Amino acid sequence: MLLIKRMLVYILLFSIFACLSETHSTNNHDASNDCSFLEHVNSDVSLTLQKTxxxxxxxxxxxxxxGFLGKLLLFYSWPKDIYVDPYQLVSLGEQRNWEMLLDSTIDLEMPAHKSSGFRTYLYPHLEELTAEQINLTMPIHGRYQKPSFNGNAFETVIIHPPDLLLRPVKNCIHSHKMESYTIVDAPCTANNSSTCQWIKVHYQKLTGPVTLQFPVGDASLIIPVSGGTLLVTVICCVVLSISAWRRQIM
Structure with missing residues (x-):
């Protein structure tokens, strides 16, 4: 009888220690995967235009x-007046410190009024973020504008800053502390082989967009320009015909 009591006591103590150990392990797991680093994030993304x-x-x-261990992604929404050249991006090779994924096929010859906006995912080549700033430079191109009848000489195009998305090494997406953050589904890498959940970072200070201007043709000049072109063509044809006829006679 005494032996049975001792066994029951041992079993009870073992169960208590097992529960305490499991609770401690769970707490440590939650502490490491609760995305608490987001509370101290101070991020800023700004744009600068170069060349003309x-x-x-x-x-x-x-x-x-x-300091952040994980992946970073910049999500751009481009206006219809802008395009990026996929062939140029490939030719840059190791000159760039990022990779880009486009969400649609880019027609390089399409004018602005017949094209539509598109989106890109830009993945910097880095594993850890520090206090140092990261500069990412990409070539962009403007589309030709439809001629205007209103006399507007330029078309103003606005480019907004991209969204900053983070994917930590340790998964904390399902933590209860994520209720105040936005979770975004986006490709895991530039290869677009699978989709992952990313955390959208709220900027500490809102940076404004950048603007650029592209020249617009004057549609009111269509008739005189077309008429002048036709007149010059006719005159050149007449002169060439007379010259050929004279050479044939001689």
Whole structure:
């Protein structure tokens, strides 16, 4: 009888220690995967335009004040007046410190009024973010504008800053602390082989968009330009015909 009591006591003590150990392990797991680092994130993304004309360079500057282990993604929404050249991106090769994924096929010859906006996912080549800023420069190009009857000489195009998305090494997406954050589904890598859940970071200070202007043709000049072109063509044909006829006689 005494032996049975001792066995029951041992079993009870073992169960208590097992429960305490499991609770401690769970608490440690939650503490490491609760995305608490987001409370101290101070991020800023700004845009700067370089060069002039239809062929520009857009530099995106990312400032991040908190050490972070994981992946970073910049999500751009482009207006219909802008396009990126996929062949040019491939030719850049190792000159760029990022990879880009496009959500649709880009027609390089389509004018602005017949094209539509598109989106891109930009993946910087880095594993850890520090207080140092990250500069990412990409070539962009302007589409030709439809001639205007209103006398507008330029078309103003607005490019908004991209969304900053994070994917930590340790999964904390399902933590109860994520209720105040936005979860976004996006490709895991530039290969577009699978989709992952990313955390959209709220900027500490809102940076404005950048604007650029592209020249617009004057539609009111269509008739005189077309008439002048036709007149010059006729005159050249007549002159060439007379010259050929004279040479044939001689």
């Amino acid at each position: 004309g239809f062929h520009r360079e857009l530099m995106t500057t990312v400032q991040f004040n908190n």
